[in-house]
Amino acid sequence: MxxxxxxxxxxxxxxxxxxxxxxxxxxxxxLLGRSQKGxxxxxxxxxxxxxxxxxxxxxxxxxxxxxxxxxxxxxxxxxxxxxxxxxxxxxxxxxxxxxxxxxxxxxxxxxxxxxxxxxxxxxxxxxxxxxxxxxxxxxxxxxxxxxxxxxxxxxxxxxxxxxxxxxxxxxxxxxxxxxxxxxxxxxxxxxxxxxxxxxxxxxxxxxxxxxxxxxxxxxxxxxxxxxxxxxxxxxxxxPENENSVDFLMRIDFALVKEEGGTWTDYDSLPVVNLFVWTGDRGEKWYGTLHLEESEWEELKGRGEPLHERVVECSMDESGRWRFMRFRDDKDKANHVSTVESVIERGVEEEAGA
The missing domain is CATH 3.30.470.30 (DNA ligase/mRNA capping enzyme)
Incomplete structure (x- = not known):
């Protein structure tokens, strides 16, 4: 075939x-009898x-x-x-x-x-x-x-x-x-x-x-x-190793102040803030993404915009959010209730282990 x-x-x-x-x-x-067109x-x-x-x-x-x-x-x-x-x-x-x-x-x-x-x-x-x-x-x-x-x-x-x-x-x-x-x-x-x-x-x-x-x-x-x-x-x-959440990722780079002025350090590890969706109240900060130097270098090496993208993350054994992949098929993060449900399930699995 x-x-x-x-x-x-x-x-x-x-x-x-x-x-x-x-x-x-x-x-x-x-066709659906809806007023909303989303x-x-x-x-x-x-x-x-x-x-x-x-x-x-x-x-x-x-x-x-x-x-x-x-x-x-x-x-x-x-x-x-x-x-x-x-x-x-x-x-x-x-x-x-x-x-x-x-x-x-x-x-x-x-x-x-x-x-x-x-x-x-x-x-x-x-x-x-x-x-x-x-x-x-x-x-x-x-x-x-x-x-x-x-x-x-x-x-x-x-x-x-x-x-x-x-x-x-x-x-x-x-x-x-x-x-x-x-x-x-x-x-x-x-x-x-x-x-x-x-x-x-x-x-x-x-x-x-x-x-x-x-x-x-x-x-x-x-x-x-x-x-x-x-x-x-x-x-x-x-499965526990696949449990994940979709966040909106926003990147904050460090500002370096020197005698000659202030400049943005795009090479060092930035702070990657993660946001959830709350509905009518928009986005809400939920935590930060943990990145190793090698992971940051790999992301930079893609040559793609990274700021304001939806990213799928999982939580490691230390309770840190880790990068899995980009979700460019989505324009919003998971709702906060979905995130809390995922975390609740993870806690239950840990307690039952």
Whole structure:
């Protein structure tokens, strides 16, 4: 099979300008019946001991937390030509035009018809296959299908609508016309969902066999409606060594005063302040990032702007925040409640060790 063309999942297509994206944001808001035009995707909360009871009281699906990029997929039609059009929407609410996709309607033997007014939730990953890298869009939810709102329905119903209405005819298209695969920017798959009693299979069979990276598990309440923004019905579990927080990073360089005047020392280790998001009150200082000299030299050597970027950090054994990676797919730090939940979970794990 030919290798998919897309290999940069952080820039998956042609990024639209704010002016060009504005009418699409308005379309998506109207489809969802929302006045807000921001990114509508649900966001998980960190798993802690208090959530164990919830897993016992209600049915949850569990799936791997992929090491990929979160995107909504908007299926629509070009208003000028009427042709099929697709856009990936990232967490910054930027729109990326994706040519080459086709999702035929159910029961269309010609495979010529296509879905519009459809909004799908998923993530883009890079699969490392023997034939090379291949981009795959893993679907884990469907908000609207052909203008039919699904957000008030339960997760199992939403997934059933997607599987029957979108995925089944798409899979049949690829089965009948495998020569179309090389012309598609990525493949679409349903994310593997298990009930919690399938956890052992998830750890023993599913996770070790994945062709892409993963860094934990996601538990989603099967009987809950879709919820915009932070959703307490979606729980994010990470192993202790993967527990992390996204901060906004601001760098303060030392000022050196000499007889000839004052100058900024850009070479010495700066103070790297970390901020969390509080909602209406904006950012709040939360701590500092610990950097070794070698780490600072590596960051400087990238030749990239470092100030005012979202950075993923983990806490080391000494209680210091350490750099993991930049999160340029985000424009805000984690909410303070998310940060405190992550820290609470870490304390519980330490106490139970």
């Amino acid at each position: 030919a290798q998919a063309k897309l290999i940069d999942i952080s820039a998956p297509g042609e990024k639209l300008s704010d002016e060009d994206a504005r009418p699409l944001r308005e379309e998506v808001a109207r 990114f509508p995707g649900a966001q998980p909360v960190s798993f802690s001991r208090k959530h164990v009871g919830e897993l016992m009281k209600q049915d949850y699906y569990v799936c791997e937390k992929s090491d990929g990029q979160r995107y909504l997929l908007y299926c629509t039609a070009d208003p000028n030509t009427g042709d099929e059009a697709h856009f990936l929407i990232d967490r910054r609410n930027d729109y990326w035009y994706i040519p080459g996709l086709h999702f035929p309607l159910k029961d269309d033997a010609s495979f010529a018809s296509f879905h519009t007014n459809t909004l799908i939730d998923g993530e883009l990953v890079l699969d490392d296959l023997p034939t090379g890298l291949r981009a795959t869009y893993l679907v884990f939810d469907c908000l609207v299908l052909d203008r039919k709102p699904l957000i008030s329905r339960t997760l199992d119903k939403r997934l059933a609508y997607f599987k029957d209405g979108v995925f089944a005819p798409y899979a049949e298209l690829l089965r009948r016309f495998p020569e179309e695969r090389p012309h598609m920017p990525f493949e679409v798959q349903l994310k593997d969902m298990q009930l919690p009693y399938g956890l052992e299979m998830m750890f023993r069979a599913v996770l070790p066999g994945l062709p892409h990276g993963n860094d934990g598990l996601i538990f989603t309440c099967r009987g809950a409606a879709y919820r915009y923004g932070t959703d307490p019905g979606i729980l994010k579990w990470k």
